[in-house]
Amino acid sequence: MSPYDLQWLVKHTEPRAAQMVAQLKEQGIDHLELLALMGSIARHEFVEPAFSHLAYSATPLPIGRNQTISQPVTVARMTQWLLNYARRGRVLEVGTGSGYQTAILAHFFNKVHTIERQESLYQLSKDRLNRMNIKNVEFYFGDGQMGWPHKIDMDAVIITAMASKVPVVLTDCLKENGILIMPIDRPSSCIGCWQKKGQHWKCLGTTSANFVPLLEGKEYA
Secondary structure, X not given: OOOOOHHHHHHHXXXXXXXXXXXXXXXXXOOHHHHHHHHHOOHHHHOOHHHHHHOOOOOOEEEEOOEEEOOHHHHHHHHHHHHHHOOOOEEEEEOOOOOHHHHHHHHHOOEEEEEEOEHHHHHHHHHXXXXXXXXXXXXXXXXXXXXXXXXXXXXXXXXXXXXXXXXXXXXXXXXXXXXXXXXXXXXXXXXXXXXXXXXXXXXXXXXXXXXXXXXXXOEOO
């Protein structure tokens, strides 16, 4: 039976991860390769050790520096939008965090460019993904609101922090028909998925969510 078959997956996955996958399916995540991947990644290795027993639960968890790893369904929904709508070339991730979302993106995209403003998280996630032998990720320690340090046209941009406005540099780097996924706090807190259409944006989906705020600058620690 295919490893992308949900019954096979739940039967052969670590019990906590299997329960998480089953819950994701109930919440509308139906991309089988994504479900299989999330069932196979050791999510408990991406959170602070004191919270590892909760790593597969439906809640955000601390990763250090007052940052969190998003709950599984949020990660899954944002990724599923990308898989449904975006070309699988280059994706820019603003907010590396623990590297969990980065590792998932690396499985599906040819190249992942990821920016983290917290020096300690940048180094931890870089080391973590190197240990996982993930080779198609380029890391950058910098201010995500300033975009990638040199011009690269992206097929998708995914922002993992809440913003009240969209930095123009992050939309200008998108190719035509490129996909932007971003949490916004107006008129209410939600994640949106948009497709670039010339000077206009086509909304492809929204869902409620809470994120840490998108901040300026870099923090050394």
